[in-house]
Amino acid sequence: MTTSELAGLKVVAVHAHPDDEAIWTGGLLCDLARRGAQVTVVTCTLGEEGETIGPDLQYLTVDHADQLGGYRIQELAEAQRILGVQHRFLGGAGRFRDSGMEGSPAHADLRAFVNAGSASVDALDEILQEIQPQLIVTYGPDGGYGHPDHIAAHKIVHAAKYTPQRILWCVTSKPMIHTGSAAITAPAGWRTAPGEIACVDTWDVAHPLSPEVFDAKIQAMRAHATQVWIADGRPHPLGAGSARAIVEDVEAAPVVWALSNLIAQPLTPVEYYQLGAGEPLPDGANDVTAGLVV
Numbered sequence: 218m219t220t221s222e223l224a225g226l227k228v229v230a231v232h233a234h235p236d237d238e239a240i241w242t243g244g245l246l247c248d249l250a251r252r253g254a255q256v257t258v259v260t261c262t263l264g265e266e267g268e269t270i271g272p273d274l275q276y277l278t279v280d281h282a283d284q285l286g287g288y289r290i291q292e293l294a295e296a297q298r299i300l301g302v303q304h305r306f307l308g309g310a311g312r313f314r315d316s317g318m319e320g321s322p323a324h325a326d327l328r329a330f331v332n333a334g335s336a337s338v339d340a341l342d343e344i345l346q347e348i349q350p351q352l353i354v355t356y357g358p359d360g361g362y363g364h365p366d367h368i369a370a371h372k373i374v375h376a377a378k379y380t381p382q383r384i385l386w387c388v389t390s391k392p393m394i395h396t397g398s399a400a401i402t403a404p405a406g407w408r409t410a411p412g413e414i415a416c417v418d419t420w421d422v423a424h425p426l427s428p429e430v431f432d433a434k435i436q437a438m439r440a441h442a443t444q445v446w447i448a449d450g451r452p453h454p455l456g457a458g459s460a461r462a463i464v465e466d467v468e469a470a471p472v473v474w475a476l477s478n479l480i481a482q483p484l485t486p487v488e489y490y491q492l493g494a495g496e497p498l499p500d501g502a503n504d505v506t507a508g509l510v511v
């Protein structure tokens with residue numbers, strides 16, 4: 218169900234790679250869009266340096282055909298359709314390239330996002346000036362988990378001339394990861410490793426997701442099949458087979474999923490955000506839009 222409760226509110230989420238919007242912020246963005254806000258995801262790279270889950274598309278990766286980035290455009294489009302949000306690529310699709318992990322040879326590419334300098338700030342400013350969002354969502358200074366492109370996304374948001382009323386940083390909750398992981402018996406070939414998942418103890422707002430919004434987030438994550446595997450027993454669409462996690466406490470881990478590293482991660486119907494800049498949240502707020510003026 219959609220409402221016009223947030224009509225006039227404009228929100229931009231700035232993300233490093235296709236899939237980040239769904240994994241980190243899919244519930245919030247879907248919720249705000251359903252409540253009438255205009256929500257736009259800006260993706261900075263095509264995620265060209267990623268691995269792919271399952272045998273079907275393994276030759277698309279950078280070590281082979283180097284076609285993964287192009288393929289991920291349609292995964293991203295489907296995820297945005299499910300979330301009900303608009304989408305832009307920073308500077309146009311493929312303008313800036315995935316830089317890979319810290320120390321990756323991909324950093325040497327002139328198009329690598331980490332080498333973009335003021336061109337990437339200008340490209341973001343152009344979008345922000347056009348949309349005039351009151352709220353921007355991105356990562357904290359560590360990029361959420363240290364990926365150089367995530368750190369670069371954080372930097373361009375904070376370097377842009379355009380200043381919104383509020384900037385929020387999406388974070389992963391440590392209690393959620395640790396309690397959830399303890400409740401999971403990982404599927405064969407997977408493992409739990411809460412200590413390897415970057416997460417934090419503090420946040421300024423925990424944004425609850427309705428069952429419908431939580432379901433949309435899961436479906437949007439599923440749309441990124443090269444990157445995400447949901448352990449619900451359904452076959453993975455790219456030939457990886459099926460995986461089903463056994464969960465002792467369903468509230469602690471109603472959904473279990475993994476990236477290509479096959480570390481089983483719990484997913485709960487809440488997203489956590491820290492105030493990065495601008496208008497503080499009122500005490501006790503459980504909605505990221507509290508206190509924003511439209």
Ligand SMILES: [Zn+2]
Nearest residue numbers: 233234237364
């Ligand atoms: Zn990413």
